[in-house]
Each structure stands twice: as structure tokens, then as C-alpha cells.
Amino acid sequence: MAPLTVPFKQMDVFTSVPFKGNPVAVINCLDINDDQITKEQMQSIATWTNLSETTFLFKTKLKECDYKLRIFTPVKELDFAGHPTIGSANAFLQFTKPTTKPKSLKQECGVGIIDLKIDENDRISLKANVNGYEVMDSQELKNEYSSALGDLKIINDPITVNTGIKWLVIFTQDSKTCFDCDPNYTKIAQLSKKYDNIGVILAGKKSNDNQQYEMRAFAPVINVNEDPVCGSGSISCITAIQHYEKFVHTTNISITQGGRVNRDGRLFTIIKVSEDKSITYHTGGDALCLVDGKINITI
């Protein structure tokens, strides 16, 4: 096999402070053919980087799209993930350096086409595909999760939100209780298998303000005990917030995440209420390129 080396960037997503966001490794396969790298190789690379996600940018065959993205955790391929999408879209613009800065991008990935907007501050946000949600009103489930989260007080019925992956969103009484939570990862992983979700999104309001939340994301079943700043989690979170708050006008929700694991993440999310009262969910933030170079796929 001939040696294969392609461009590589490790991005820091949902922060403006280096090393305080959520990293994603982005591997630029735009100038090679799909058959030059196998799924098995991509999985091995993603296992090796040990990041929550590693992505691969490919040329797309869909005319309306700008690129195709494949997303891998250390153990499997995902159809969609939030912070890797934001990091990869930023990396795509840095790799391809378009002469005219676009105001939007379309990403082909496992769940279909993802619409991205680029604002005047170069901040990229995505419009999420929310494929419904389910309110989990079982007292047994609440008791099991309360125990797994260290006898945490759960103040609502948890909600399973499906954005291609399924997070179980749990609200606790306030941001401090959320921040202080010490989960039992073995129990959370067992419950993820039992209830068919990727993990828990835990959230608490700041000072009873319904537009400011602290959030955490636990996904031990995919070997990610705590995801420091989580895009798909933020979408799941605001979907559950809208279930309870029933905002009738477009509402910005600011979410901080990662403080407990020495990060400084901020997610700028929007619950967008259209004139016809249909609702869409958006999340975005800053992204920094911190490692820039090449990766040897084969040597």
C-alpha cells in the first residue's frame, strides 16, 4: 500500500478560550477518493485520537451540498453529532479558503443534510433535525437515574430527544446542583443500554432565569464519561425546555458547560418560532484551530 498523508486539524469548539472547549480532530479527505480510506481505518484513527469524535471531510455527490462528513467516536460511527459538525464546518472553510465568504453551508452526513449559517462574527450555527421526542414519565426510570446521578433531585419527567442520536434530558433544581453532580458511570452506561439512549443531558436553570442554563453530558456507554461541551446535547436540552416552557416567540437560550471538567464552553442556542408557529432548534458557537498539520494514514 502506498503511503497516504492528508491535512489534519484539531479544532476547539464552543469556546473562545484555547483548550477550554470541546476538541474534534478533522481529517481532510477532500482531495482523495472515498476508496482510498476504509471505514476500518477511520475507526482505528478515531480510537487512537481518543477524542469524543474524529471526523472525515469528503467530496459530496449531492449538488446542493458543500461536503460530506463522516463522524466516529472511539468505538463507532455516528450519523450526526453537534460539536463535530461546528468544528468540521470551520475546518472546511480553513482548508478550502473560499475567496467569497459564504453565509451558509450544507453538510451531507448520516442523518441527511444539515443547514449551517455563518454570522457576521464568523460564528457557525446548525439547524438541527429533531425527529421527535418522548416524555419518560416512569417513576422507576426517575428513581434509577436519580440513583445513578448520586441521589440527584429530578424536577421534571425526563425526555428522550432523537436528533439522530438519543439523549435523555434530565432537569435538576438549579445550575449549582447540576455543576456539583457526581454520576456513577457504570450505572449510567447500564441505564443507557436499558432505555436505548446514548447518555444523559443534565441541566439546571441559573437563578431561576429560563434563558440561562448550566448543562452537563454523560455518555459512558460510548466510552465518553463526560463530554465537556456538547452540541447535540444542547439541541436535546432546548427541545425539552420548549416542551415545558412553551415559548411563543423566538427565544435565545445561553448554555454554559464544562466548568466542572476545567472547560469554559458556551453554546448559543435558539428556539425559533416561525409565523406559522412551527418550531426549529439551532445551536452554534465559536471554534478555534489549535493543532494544524498532516496525518499519516498509512506509512
Place this chain on the structure above:
Amino acid sequence: MAPLTVPFKQMDVFTSVPFKGNPVAVINCLDINDDQITKEQMQSIATWTNLSETTFLFKTKLKECDYKLRIFTPVKELDFAGHPTIGSANAFLQFTKPTTKPKSLKQECGVGIIDLKIDENDRISLKANVNGYEVMDSQELKNEYSSALGDLKIINDPITVNTGIKWLVIFTQDSKTCFDCDPNYTKIAQLSKKYDNIGVILAGKKSNDNQQYEMRAFAPVINVNEDPVCGSGSISCITAIQHYEKFVHTTNISITQGGRVNRDGRLFTIIKVSEDKSITYHTGGDALCLVDGKINITI
């Protein structure tokens, strides 16, 4: 603060197959001053890379040494670690490109000076500082670890070996039992706190051959559930092997590790018995540079 960018490599250690060894991120601070990067920044970077270790190469003030190495896990600084030393020494040679290939290097680090040999195949090995060991003959400890390792059969008294960090070495009946072990990471972490070690080195002989072992390394107390290929673990392992086997001549021990987590690691270790019967422990292997570029420390 002025932006600071330095050279970066991510090495794959103890393998000859890309992405099948143990990664270490190596940050080249040889051309900056010690006060241009703080311990806090180094810790933030090591948390962010999410690798078991991230290292920083500095100029050394010790005339007999070639460089100074600082080693960080995602949660703390270590005085010494095996695979990061082998990866960093390889990266040092690639960064500095000496015109005459040296046959040895001396590394300054937390535990003191580490002697490294470079053989004719460019394979680097280190002479370990083994600061004694302790045979743990408590039945309670054996029962607790047997339970934490999934009711594993433990065939010897475990041995705590101190190489700057303390691994508890446990032998099971054969390589297959070692490979199949499913530990409870929460319990292992609790036991690490109770017995003051970094984690468990589990080993089993292949086909009753006392020079061929399968090995695994579990260190959940420092957020590394399973270290895929572990240099300091291999030193601890052969120290414990020598306690039981009492080899009277220099003996090579070949250790495979990582198969259970889809790696293909190989450690070439030596129990060296000198003419005066004093014993030293050595470990080495191959190392590949897979990511090569720059890292933005501040932007």
C-alpha cells in the same frame, strides 16, 4: 499575551502498525523559554488532547542530559511514564535531526535522569528506575481485586512496584484469561485510592512460556480506564516476574498488549543480570510519527 505557536507531533508508541500503539502528544518547547508556558497551560492542553499523556520537551540545564521532559495526564503531572518517554525521545530526534545518529540519550524528568539506548533498528529503550517493590500478601486485598476484576483468578500475591508511579501487578493463570478480563472501573479506582497505586497491571503467560506474556493496564483513578500499551507497566510487570522467576542470566521478555482494545502493541523488555548479579530493568519498542504540525498555545 502574544500568540505562541510551537511544533507538535502525535506519536504512536510500542507498535509498528499505524494507530495500533499508544499515542502521546509531544509539544516542542526546545526553542522557547520555560517561563513562556505555565504549568496550568500545560495541564489544560493535556486535558484537552484527552490522551493518557501529553509531554513537553524543554532545554535542560543539566550538561549530561539532552532535554528535559514534563509529562501530564488529563488530570495531573507525572514524574515519569514509560511510553511517553519512548515517544518523546523519538520525537526529540525527529525535531532536532542530529547529523550523527546518537546511540544513547539522557532525559531529565521528575524522577531524575533516564538513560535511553538507541539500537541499530532505531528502536529506543529505557533503563527504568525501580525504587523497590512490595509484595501484597493480604487475602483481603486479593479478594477485593479479584472481585473488581470480574471474579478473576489471581495466582500469586500481587506486587506493588514503584517506578516513580506505583502499579499493582497481578498475575492470572494464562494470557487468554488476561485478555478476557472485564474489570469494574469504579471499583478499581476505589481500590487505587485505598492501596495508594495508579492502577492494575494484569498479566498472564502464553502457553506456560515464562518469556512471553499478554498484559493489560487499568488506571481509572487518573481517568484512563485502559491504557492500551504501557511502558511503565511493562517495567513493573518484569520486576514482579523476576521476583517469582528469579532468572540468573539476562532474559528477554516479550509482552503483547492492547489486543482487547483493538491495538497491536509489543514491548521488548529485558531483565538484565550483571556480572555482579545486580539487576536492571529495560523496556523499548517501535514508535511512529502519525500527526505532524504546529499547536497554538495562545492565539
